[in-house]
Amino acid sequence: MQCLAARSFLGKAVRNARIRVAVSQDQLAKKCGWSQGKIQKIESASQATAVGDVDTLVEALGIGEELAEKMRDSARKSRELRSGRPSPPPYFHRFLESEPHATEVRAWHCERIPGLLQSEQYMLAQFRHAGADDVTQSMRQRLERRKTLLGSRPPFYRVVLSESAFRRMPGGRARRNAILADQAEHLIEFTSQCTRLQLQVLPFDAETPYVPGDFTAMSFAVDPLSADAEAPEAGRESFVYLEHAHHGDYRKKSQELKGYHNTWDQLSAAALSQQDTKLFLQDLAEECRSRLPLTALPQESKDLLK
CATH class of the missing domain: 3.30.870 (Endonuclease; Chain A)
Incomplete structure (x- = not known):
């Protein structure tokens, strides 16, 4: 279940960083050029996240490099569920x-x-x-x-x-x-x-x-x-x-x-x-x-x- 933990870590990191800079999901979505729904899915750990999307979030939220690298690693792990292995609902x-x-x-x-x-x-x-x-x-x-x-x-x-x-x-x-x-x-x-x-x-x-x-x-x-x-x-x-x-x-x-x-x-x-x-x-x-x-x-x- 490593991929689920990775998704959760990434989602919480994004949410906490967003709250720290006092922007809403909708405001962050506009800065990234995405829909508000995509931000909501990332924060709720309901979808895998690409490393490129993490870089976009890091820049938009001003996240430090140490945490950013952990987020990138989590993004790589978060995509395991797409490998065709059995997954829970x-x-x-x-x-x-x-x-x-x-x-x-x-x-x-x-x-x-x-x-x-x-x-x-x-x-x-x-x-x-x-x-x-x-x-x-x-x-x-x-x-x-x-x-x-x-x-x-x-x-x-x-x-x-x-x-x-x-x-x-x-x-x-x-x-x-x-x-x-x-x-x-x-x-x-x-x-x-x-x-x-x-x-x-x-x-x-x-x-x-x-x-x-x-x-x-x-x-x-x-x-x-x-x-x-x-x-x-x-x-x-x-x-x-x-x-x-x-x-x-x-x-x-x-x-x-x-x-x-x-x-x-x-x-x-x-x-x-x-x-x-x-x-x-x-x-x-x-x-x-x-x-x-x-x-x-x-x-x-x-x-x-x-």
């Missing part, structure tokens, strides 16, 4: 680019396992079901994203999964037990590796009257109003992400954030403890393994990644 770019810089992530998923926590067998079945053109590259990208929780400064990742997420596996009934056993065992191992990962399962018999749709709340330590343009957290505001079938919504109003945090706290309080969640996963893996034939799990995902 545009509405998910902000989520992926923000994830490594969050200080805390609170997530609730009721029908699926989120990308960061998926086993390789789960990924493979999911991508194939979705008709991915390049399954191998899609899996490599997701495995690369997983390193977010294994780095030197991972976010405090707190996730509650409904029991439904384990009862509905990609691949259908034919492979459900194999994929579910692999997924449960992966979560047991992964939570032992990630010291800042808190995983809980909300069982069907939990004392909660209803459950909401999926949401993820991201928090950041740096105040965007005082952040330096070159800091990774610069310009980041806490938000809640809501994903729908064909689009995603970002909510950042303080009352909405507070409401979702309270909802997450209620779900967490009703869910199994971390220790009981581990026991739940162990029992689930054993149950599924007992239903499998004596042959080993398919090695297909590992073969693909060799």
Whole structure:
């Protein structure tokens, strides 16, 4: 996801430089001979930027050479998404680019396992079901994203999964037990590796009257109003992400954030403890393994990644 980070850095650098010299997007666009929409797309990181366009912006905004060279390098990296590799939908770019810089992530998923926590067998079945053109590259990208929780400064990742997420596996009934056993065992191992990962399962018999749709709340330590343009957290505001079938919504109003945090706290309080969640996963893996034939799990995902 390096290209997404590059686009974001470039967009924030342009926006901060524009604000510093007190010009509007429309005024800057006229100085550059462009449309206002092009400036908006660059600042919002929604399109790749050519190095020549960066030079135009540098001159128009009076940006120093040190930052200008970093912006040029970001422009080169920002064009990776045009290389034909699998790319996430545009509405998910902000989520992926923000994830490594969050200080805390609170997530609730009721029908699926989120990308960061998926086993390789789960990924493979999911991508194939979705008709991915390049399954191998899609899996490599997701495995690369997983390193977010294994780095030197991972976010405090707190996730509650409904029991439904384990009862509905990609691949259908034919492979459900194999994929579910692999997924449960992966979560047991992964939570032992990630010291800042808190995983809980909300069982069907939990004392909660209803459950909401999926949401993820991201928090950041740096105040965007005082952040330096070159800091990774610069310009980041806490938000809640809501994903729908064909689009995603970002909510950042303080009352909405507070409401979702309270909802997450209620779900967490009703869910199994971390220790009981581990026991739940162990029992689930054993149950599924007992239903499998004596042959080993398919090695297909590992073969693909060799």
